[in-house]
Amino acid sequence: MSPPTRIAGRYVIERRLGAGGMSTVFQANDTVLERPVAVKLLAEHLADDDAFVARFRREALAAARLQHPNVVQVFDSGEDSQSHRHYIVMEYVDGPSCADLLRERKRFGLDETVHTVRDACHGLDYAHRAGVIHRDVKPGNLLVAEEMSTTKLADFGIAKAAEQTRITQVGSVLGTAAYLSPEQARGDESGPASDIYSLGVCAYQFLTGRLPHEYASLTELALKQQQDSVTPITDYRPDVPTELDEAIRLCLEREPGNRYATALEMAKAIEAGVHGETTAATRRLALSDYDTTRAIDATAATQALRSPAAPEGRPPTRVAPLPAAQPAGTPAEARRAQAEASRKAAARRRWGTFLALLAVLAAIAVVALALLSQNDSGGPTAPDADNVEQQIQQLRDFLRENTR
Numbered sequence: 388m389s390p391p392t393r394i395a396g397r398y399v400i401e402r403r404l405g406a407g408g409m410s411t412v413f414q415a416n417d418t419v420l421e422r423p424v425a426v427k428l429l430a431e432h433l434a435d436d437d438a439f440v441a442r443f444r445r446e447a448l449a450a451a452r453l454q455h456p457n458v459v460q461v462f463d464s465g466e467d468s469q470s471h472r473h474y475i476v477m478e479y480v481d482g483p484s485c486a487d488l489l490r491e492r493k494r495f496g497l498d499e500t501v502h503t504v505r506d507a508c509h510g511l512d513y514a515h516r517a518g519v520i521h522r523d524v525k526p527g528n529l530l531v532a533e534e535m536s537t538t539k540l541a542d543f544g545i546a547k548a549a550e551q552t553r554i555t556q557v558g559s560v561l562g563t564a565a566y567l568s569p570e571q572a573r574g575d576e577s578g579p580a581s582d583i584y585s586l587g588v589c590a591y592q593f594l595t596g597r598l599p600h601e602y603a604s605l606t607e608l609a610l611k612q613q614q615d616s617v618t619p620i621t622d623y624r625p626d627v628p629t630e631l632d633e634a635i636r637l638c639l640e641r642e643p644g645n646r647y648a649t650a651l652e653m654a655k656a657i658e659a660g661v662h663g664e665t666t667a668a669t670r671r672l673a674l675s676d677y678d679t680t681r682a683i684d685a686t687a688a689t690q691a692l693r694s695p696a697a698p699e700g701r702p703p704t705r706v707a708p709l710p711a712a713q714p715a716g717t718p719a720e721a722r723r724a725q726a727e728a729s730r731k732a733a734a735r736r737r738w739g740t741f742l743a744l745l746a747v748l749a750a751i752a753v754v755a756l757a758l759l760s761q762n763d764s765g766g767p768t769a770p771d772a773d774n775v776e777q778q779i780q781q782l783r784d785f786l787r788e789n790t791r
Contacts, residue, residue: 390428391470395463398426398476409433414479417462423479424462428472440473447475449519450543457510459530459541477541482533485526485589494596497627501661503529504590506538508654511586515579515650519543522577524585525566526592564605565598569612569641572605580643583653587638587646590657595623599639613641630669631660637672645672 390411392400398415404425405412415426433439447464454460463476485503488495495503507529514521521528521543528541564572568584571577591599599617602608617639620632634656640646647653652668659666 391467391472394426394428394467394470394472394474394476395465398424398474400426415476417476423481425459425477425479427475427477429474431472434471434473443473446543453514453517453519453543455510455513456537457506457539458514458543459539461543478539480530480532480539480541482531485529485531485538485593488531489526489592489596494624495593497594497631497661500590500593501631501657502536503531503538503593504586504657505654507540507586507589508650508657510538510540511579511582511650512654514540514543515582520577520579521582521585522571523566524582524589525563526589527563529589564608565600565602568643569609570643572609572612578643579650580646583638583646583650584640584643586650586653587635590635591617591620591639594620594627594635597623628660628663630663630665631657633665633673634660634669637669640672647672 390400390403390413394400394415397419398417400413400415402414403411404414410427410429413426413428415424416422417424429443433443444464447461451461451464459480460478461475462478464474466473483491507524511521511524521540523542524540530539530541531537532539566585566588568577568581571581588599600608600611600615602611617636620627620635621629634653637656638646638653647656647668652666656666656669660669
């Protein structure tokens, strides 16, 4: 069915701007205020989902309360009495989306990336403080107003309205999966940290021209998000300062608590990073990540020490103690310290293994000598089992005391 030519008696449809599974967006003219607007018409099949329509209206009202230079303003919403199509009327942004720019240029320059991400951060921070989560941050929802050289976030609330509705039950994917945070992929509740993750994916793609996790299926993406580390941006763009690389990849931490506390923290970190500087937030998060890694290693070491005793005659392998944490001034220094600590721990483990092998050989030698010892009659004498075990234990104690 062709779209209506006029909505709510005042918005005259002029041309189509884009379409998706949930809606189609048109440029229109507001004949009352005589200004260009963007009209989003919801897909006709969604009109039959009463639960969706009710949620959509609530979210449209929440989005309409957001008034910020980096947020696309919502002017009006409702149901057209003639076509019975549900609609949202928004500010018309005269310029491309970041998705359009990526298709055209493949990747952005450093200053352009920082400028775009900073604007988006300010818009998100404002919305988060107002209690509104975007849930669908992606390049297609980052619109560039060319006249003002400003980036604006579009489509607040649409993703939440679509949650737990018929379109999700039939397996449709809301938004683009690559930009969803791990907690969103698990079906957990979204929060400010989820938007920060999604914007971090955008920033990574702006600089590298690729996603942090390349995938062929949603299952593969979920596994990579949980198991794989993100390749440093500097591997693809040597001109990117290490501090900017670190600042962006901190947005992509698996756990929400390991990301920036606010979008404003992220904005400051990105701006500092492009100048080769760090912020208190990046240093705090880098040290937190280092401490978390050490805690995991310490837990593994504790479990190894508490494991059941090895079979008799085979001393357990000793786990080398972990090195003390050293303060780090920058995220890069923290990671270098972590790598150095891991190297030393590995060296100690190899030394411990070598000493354990010596213990095994010594124990065998003790048993062999006992078996070969002879009594006064010249015949072989069975060794005293208690005495042999005592000597082996003494060797173990000696090695343990001298490898601490």
